[in-house]
Amino acid sequence: MRSTRTWILTWIVGGLLLLELAALLSGCAPHRRRVAVHSDMRDRARLERLGEWASGPKLLRVGLCDGQAAVQLELSGPVRLLDASGASLGTVSVPGTLTCAASAGELHWSVPGGAATTIGGESGAVALHLVPLDPRHVLSYAGNSYEGEVLVLLRGDSLTLVNVIDLETYLRGVVPWEIGRPGESGLAALEAQAVAARTYTVAHLAERQEHGCDVWADTRDQVYKGRDGGDPWCDQAIANTKGLVLRYGGAEIEAYYSSTCGGVTSNVHEVWQRAARPYLRSHDDRGRDGRVHCAGSSQFSWQEHWARAELETVLQKSLPAYLDWVAASPSRQKWAGRVFEPAIRGADPRTPGALRDVRVKRRTTSGRVDVLELVTTAGMYRIRGDRTRWVLAPASGRFSILRSAWFDVASERDRQGGLVGLRVDGRGFGHGVGLCQVGALRMAELGYGYRAILEHYYPDARLETAWLR
Numbered sequence: 001m002r003s004t005r006t007w008i009l010t011w012i013v014g015g016l017l018l019l020e021l022a023a024l025l026s027g028c029a030p031h032r033r034r035v036a037v038h039s040d041m042r043d044r045a046r047l048e049r050l051g052e053w054a055s056g057p058k059l060l061r062v063g064l065c066d067g068q069a070a071v072q073l074e075l076s077g078p079v080r081l082l083d084a085s086g087a088s089l090g091t092v093s094v095p096g097t098l099t100c101a102a103s104a105g106e107l108h109w110s111v112p113g114g115a116a117t118t119i120g121g122e123s124g125a126v127a128l129h130l131v132p133l134d135p136r137h138v139l140s141y142a143g144n145s146y147e148g149e150v151l152v153l154l155r156g157d158s159l160t161l162v163n164v165i166d167l168e169t170y171l172r173g174v175v176p177w178e179i180g181r182p183g184e185s186g187l188a189a190l191e192a193q194a195v196a197a198r199t200y201t202v203a204h205l206a207e208r209q210e211h212g213c214d215v216w217a218d219t220r221d222q223v224y225k226g227r228d229g230g231d232p233w234c235d236q237a238i239a240n241t242k243g244l245v246l247r248y249g250g251a252e253i254e255a256y257y258s259s260t261c262g263g264v265t266s267n268v269h270e271v272w273q274r275a276a277r278p279y280l281r282s283h284d285d286r287g288r289d290g291r292v293h294c295a296g297s298s299q300f301s302w303q304e305h306w307a308r309a310e311l312e313t314v315l316q317k318s319l320p321a322y323l324d325w326v327a328a329s330p331s332r333q334k335w336a337g338r339v340f341e342p343a344i345r346g347a348d349p350r351t352p353g354a355l356r357d358v359r360v361k362r363r364t365t366s367g368r369v370d371v372l373e374l375v376t377t378a379g380m381y382r383i384r385g386d387r388t389r390w391v392l393a394p395a396s397g398r399f400s401i402l403r404s405a406w407f408d409v410a411s412e413r414d415r416q417g418g419l420v421g422l423r424v425d426g427r428g429f430g431h432g433v434g435l436c437q438v439g440a441l442r443m444a445e446l447g448y449g450y451r452a453i454l455e456h457y458y459p460d461a462r463l464e465t466a467w468l469r
């Protein structure tokens with residue numbers, strides 16, 4: 001529901017749609033992604049990288065795509081080609097398309113005006129290294145242009161593309177896609193977002209090392225689209241906060257953020273199965289005048305509706321998907337508790353049948369749904385916290401998951417008491433942990449600086465320079 005309050009500037013109308021889209025596509029923040037395996041190795045690799053950064057360039061490896069049988073790169077100027085050992089394979093001086101294809105453990109590549117060449121290589125190794133002779137020349141892939149260098153990695157019969165890019169330049173391709181382009185009035189919010197995105201990146205250095213990169217350029221980490229679509233105010237915000245990250249207890253914090261908290265942020269341990277963090281505790285998102293900072297968001301309150309048959313169609317897929325998601329990890333099983341109680345012995349939880357009732361059983365400190373019960377002819381399902389958003393997927397199609405887990409349910413029944421439909425009245429957009437982007441933009445308009453914004457959304461975290469330890 002869009003508010004008509006006068007302070008909502010034009011960016012809310014145009015920019016916020018983009019913001020919401022970006023947030024939706026990205027699952028709202030860097031929460032989606034965690035690699036538990038090889039954590040010791042990863043920590044060592046991360047500390048090594050930070051050591052290199054302390055005295056040298058801060059180069060980040062960003063995975064642009066993986067699992068590709070073939071890729072095409074557009075060259076805008078002369079490019080030197082190197083092999084896995086760093087030996088020169090020559091220079092391509094003509095702009096055009098470089099084509100790479102993986103087959104039978106080999107890389108086949110061809111350049112404008114040249115014959116096709118094949119090189120072998122160890123799986124996972126760099127097969128081809130592209131270095132523009134002039135840093136102003138970009139390499140384009142899938143419609144986006146990238147500064148810096150590009151690595152083509154051979155992994156079995158598929159290719160991974162990696163952009164090697166300076167950290168601060170990388171952030172210029174991230175910040176506008178994560179928070180939007182509010183202009184000068186939102187500068188302090190952009191600065192806060194830049195610090196959050198930088199903190200996330202530094203905290204996840206080497207996290208994807210088994211794939212040959214630090215972070216992915218998509219919703220698995222932060223959305224990164226290279227040079228195109230940059231914004232001068234975002235660039236300014238990144239420059240103004242150069243090298244700054246948030247730390248707690250000497251380590252980079254988990255700098256989560258989401259679009260609209262709805263008035264109260266979430267406790268991280270109540271949203272996901274992870275430890276409580278003092279800097280990610282639930283608190284009111286209000287100013288001194290008592291007004292909620294994100295009250296002007298078009299997603300501050302919203303509604304979804306399903307006819308019973310529509311919801312049953314959704315649940316036929318989403319309930320088995322929830323069961324699979326829980327079963328995939330012991331820690332999730334512990335967190336989820338008993339997921340299904342059969343109505344009759346032998347009832348199959350993967351075939352929910354007709355829906356009888358939907359009720360909120362328990363709420364978190366902030367008021368979000370902690371346990372949702374769904375009663376069907378097969379039995380009773382218990383869905384935990386943020387995952388309720390996936391289970392109650394909207395029928396309208398505008399959003400692929402429920403906008404937040406902060407909602408009330410209202411059953412619609414016929415005269416006989418049979419369920420005919422369900423309405424959900426919700427607040428906010430995203431998980432609500434950490435920085436509230438629309439709230440931060442409002443705080444910027446009210447004159448708060450980025451330090452105050454960060455202090456508000458990440459209480460007790462310290463602002464420090466990333467590579468000075």
Ligand SMILES: [Zn+2]
Pocket residue numbers: 260261262263264285293294436438439
């Ligand atoms: Zn908020």
